[in-house]
Amino acid sequence: MSAGVRASGPASLASLPDKLKARIVAHLDEISLYADDEDWEEESDGGDSALQGKDSTDEAKATSLGANDAQLAVGDMFASPEDQRRSTLSAMSLVSKEWHTLVAPVIWRELWLYARSTESLLELAQDILPRQAEHVKQLCLRESQFDTLLADDKGDSLPLAEGRALEVVEAIERLAELGAWTGEWELRCARARTTLLARIVEGCPNVSELDIEGPLRILRRATWDVITSGEDEEPAAAVEIPEAEVANSALAAVKALGERVTALSLLLPPDDISTEQHAVEFLEAYPSLKALELNVFVAAGGRTETTVAAQRKALGGAVASLKSLEELNLGCSNFVDDELAHASFFAPLKHLALGEAPDLTFASFFALVNKFSATLESLELDGTPATTPDDGALPPLDLPKLVALDIATPLEAPVLSLFVNAPLREISIGECPQLTAKDVVAFLEAHKDTLRCVDLEEGAVAAEGDGADDAEVKQPEEVVAAWCEEHDVEFAVIEADDVGLDDDDDSEDESA
Numbered sequence: 001m002s003a004g005v006r007a008s009g010p011a012s013l014a015s016l017p018d019k020l021k022a023r024i025v026a027h028l029d030e031i032s033l034y035a036d037d038e039d040w041e042e043e044s045d046g047g048d049s050a051l052q053g054k055d056s057t058d059e060a061k062a063t064s065l066g067a068n069d070a071q072l073a074v075g076d077m078f079a080s081p082e083d084q085r086r087s088t089l090s091a092m093s094l095v096s097k098e099w100h101t102l103v104a105p106v107i108w109r110e111l112w113l114y115a116r117s118t119e120s121l122l123e124l125a126q127d128i129l130p131r132q133a134e135h136v137k138q139l140c141l142r143e144s145q146f147d148t149l150l151a152d153d154k155g156d157s158l159p160l161a162e163g164r165a166l167e168v169v170e171a172i173e174r175l176a177e178l179g180a181w182t183g184e185w186e187l188r189c190a191r192a193r194t195t196l197l198a199r200i201v202e203g204c205p206n207v208s209e210l211d212i213e214g215p216l217r218i219l220r221r222a223t224w225d226v227i228t229s230g231e232d233e234e235p236a237a238a239v240e241i242p243e244a245e246v247a248n249s250a251l252a253a254v255k256a257l258g259e260r261v262t263a264l265s266l267l268l269p270p271d272d273i274s275t276e277q278h279a280v281e282f283l284e285a286y287p288s289l290k291a292l293e294l295n296v297f298v299a300a301g302g303r304t305e306t307t308v309a310a311q312r313k314a315l316g317g318a319v320a321s322l323k324s325l326e327e328l329n330l331g332c333s334n335f336v337d338d339e340l341a342h343a344s345f346f347a348p349l350k351h352l353a354l355g356e357a358p359d360l361t362f363a364s365f366f367a368l369v370n371k372f373s374a375t376l377e378s379l380e381l382d383g384t385p386a387t388t389p390d391d392g393a394l395p396p397l398d399l400p401k402l403v404a405l406d407i408a409t410p411l412e413a414p415v416l417s418l419f420v421n422a423p424l425r426e427i428s429i430g431e432c433p434q435l436t437a438k439d440v441v442a443f444l445e446a447h448k449d450t451l452r453c454v455d456l457e458e459g460a461v462a463a464e465g466d467g468a469d470d471a472e473v474k475q476p477e478e479v480v481a482a483w484c485e486e487h488d489v490e491f492a493v494i495e496a497d498d499v500g501l502d503d504d505d506d507s508e509d510e511s512a
Contacts, residue, residue, distance in 0.1 A: 022102060108135040113200065114142040114213075117151045118193045119168045125175065125196060129203050138209035138263075139201060141254065145219035145239070149189055161185045172196050190218050190246050197250035201257070209263040210286075214271065215278035216251045217241075240273060255285040262324075263291040270299035276311035276335060283318040291327040292319070296335050309339075316340035322347055329353035329380070336360055341368040348375045353406075356383035363389070370398055378404040382430065388415065396421045403450075408432060408460070413439040420446055428455040428494070435461040437476035441483050453490040456480050460496070 113121065129136075149158065149165055159165035172178070172192040176199055181188045201207070220239040264286055268274040275298050283289070296315070300308050312335040319328070319340075325347035330336050332355035341364035349372040354360075360368075365385040369376070376399055388394060394417050402422035408430030409415055416439070424447045429440060440461055444451060461476045477493050484491035 104132060105135040108132040110138045110140060111136045111200075111204070112140040113197060114140065115144065115147070117148040117153060118172070118189070118196065119149065119151045119164075121193070121196050121200065122168060122172055122175075125200050125203065129200065133204045134206060136204040137206055138211060139204065139207055139254075140211040141197075141216060141250075142213040143216050143219060143250070147193065149193075158186060158189065161188075168192075175199070186220065187241065187246050190220070190241055194218055194246065194248055194250040198253035201250065201253040207257060208260055210254065210257070210261055211265045212254070212282070213267045213269070215268065215274045216248070216254060217273060218246055218248050218250075219273075255282070258285060259288040261286040262288055264289055265293040267295045268298050270297050272299060272301050274298045275301075275303070276308075276315040279315050280311075280318045283315075283322065287322070288324055289322050290324050292322065292325060293329040293331065294319070294333050295331040296333040298334070312337070313339050316343045319343070320345045320347075325349060327351040330357075331355045332357070332383075334359075338364040341365070345371050350375055351378040351380070352376060353380035354382070354384040356386065358386060360384060360386075362387055366395075366397065373398045373400070375401065377401050378406075380406040382406075382408045383410060385415070386410065394418060404428075406430070408457075410434065413442070416443045423447075423450045425450050425452045426455075427451065427453070428457075429460055430457045431460050431496075433462065436464045437461055437474070437479035438464060440476065440480055444480070444483060444487075444489075448487055448489075451487070451489050453492075454480065454484050455492050455494050457494045458496045 116124075148154075149168065153159060161169075169189060169192045172195065173181070176195045178191070178195060181191065218241040220241050264282065266279060266282055268276075268279055276296065279294065279296055283292075303311075315335050316339055319325075319330075320343035323346045326349060328347070328349055328351065330353065336354065336357040337359035338361055341360065352369065352372060354365075357365075362385045369379065379399070379402055388411060392414075394414055397418050399419070399422045402419070403424060404426040405419060405422070405424055406428040409432050412434040413436075427444065427447070429435075440456070444454065456477060458477065463474065463476055481491050481493075483489075
């Protein structure tokens with residue numbers, strides 16, 4: 001057989017070149033295969049029970065392939081409609097040891113430590129991380145007052161200190177070499193969980209990214225105290241366990257990651273426990289942050305206006321003091337106001353994202369963005385600015401390096417003049433009810449010499465006709481697409497995300 005001629009017969013995964021195998025894995029990680037993964041999701045569904053995995057008739061085969069970890073990932077760590085592509089990757093990891101070796105770093109790059117029972121976390125620490133911890137780059141953490149102890153626990157009551165519940169707690173105490181406990185069973189369970197979480201965090205040597213929800217305070221476990229009013233049911237308020245009763249080892253371990261952390265996504269909800277000070281503590285713990293996403297919605301609670309103002313100012317100062325920050329996403333955080341705009345920033349910021357910020361005046365918005373004139377390359381605006389100056393004057397922003405703009409605005413077309421001097425190459429337009437296709441085309445025309453790519457959300461701007469005849473109305477997407485084709489600019493229509501958070505019926509239809 002001459003060189004370079006492949007033998008007849010079907011090709012196989014095993015015969016592919018190593019570089020091509022790696023490219024296949026990387027490609028599967030980049031795409032979402034929702035429809036294809038539905039069967040895998042159904043087969044692997046089982047929540048924490050999948051972490052047990054010891055009753056499987058294929059246990060020997062899975063272990064021999066080193067693929068049991070992948071099965072666990074399908075059933076427990078990544079069984080969610082938001083990331084079903086990992087189910088496909090897990091299936092690929094079952095092919096052989098070689099494919100498992102290729103896929104494992106991708107599957108275990110993100111490790112979700114919620115919502116997991118303490119029992120499943122124990123198996124993670126004992127059986128999985130000794131093999132996979134080196135692959136973990138991002139940790140996702142959250143604490144809830146209803147975190148369960150056992151895999152089949154429904155979260156409405158704490159199992160008695162006997163049987164499997166006692167075995168799990170005692171196993172953690174032996175693993176972590178905890179001293180004897182003679183106090184309340186509820187607190188003993190809390191100590192076991194927070195200590196175990198700390199051990200998991202400490203056991204992942206290459207973590208550089210954190211996704212955190214809440215202040216990571218230990219919340220006292222409680223049975224559901226249901227207040228019934230028609231069909232509405234609400235759980236009892238969370239009660240924080242004082243450090244004097246149980247030290248929060250998990251929080252200490254997370255903060256101890258220190259300068260290793262270069263990316264942080266932090267959500268603080270209005271739970272009557274979180275305050276801006278919690279966010280400040282995290283930012284102070286990670287001075288080397290390069291990427292920061294903040295969604296701070298803390299309630300005033302029983303604090304005075306003076307205290308709230310002081311803590312918001314402190315949070316703004318903590319953000320401004322991050323000297324290595326290159327990406328900053330402030331979402332719709334309620335601390336974004338005029339005070340923040342006047343903080344002294346030192347970061348060479350390349351990307352800035354702002355959501356709705358009703359307490360940020362136009363003048364402060366203008367000043368804030370211009371602070372990063374020398375470095376800003378990408379700007380994302382969703383509802384900000386909310387108003388224009390009373391005199392109507394809209395001087396252009398000084399952004400000589402801005403090449404990417406993602407904008408959704410309630411304002412009329414003149415707001416686009418803010419970016420007239422920016423050398424934009426990429427423009428993405430979201431919901432802009434006051435704009436027409438004509439406004440968009442005029443904006444694109446002003447940047448035709450540099451523009452390379454345009455994205456337009458479906459139905460984002462108003463349609464307009466060619467005269468009085470309604471039948472001649474052209475869809476905005478058609479108008480913009482025609483301009484882009486004429487100017488050799490890439491164009492894409494982005495499907496609108498119109499599923500409301502409170503519209504359960506629509507959500508179900510969309511997921512179906």
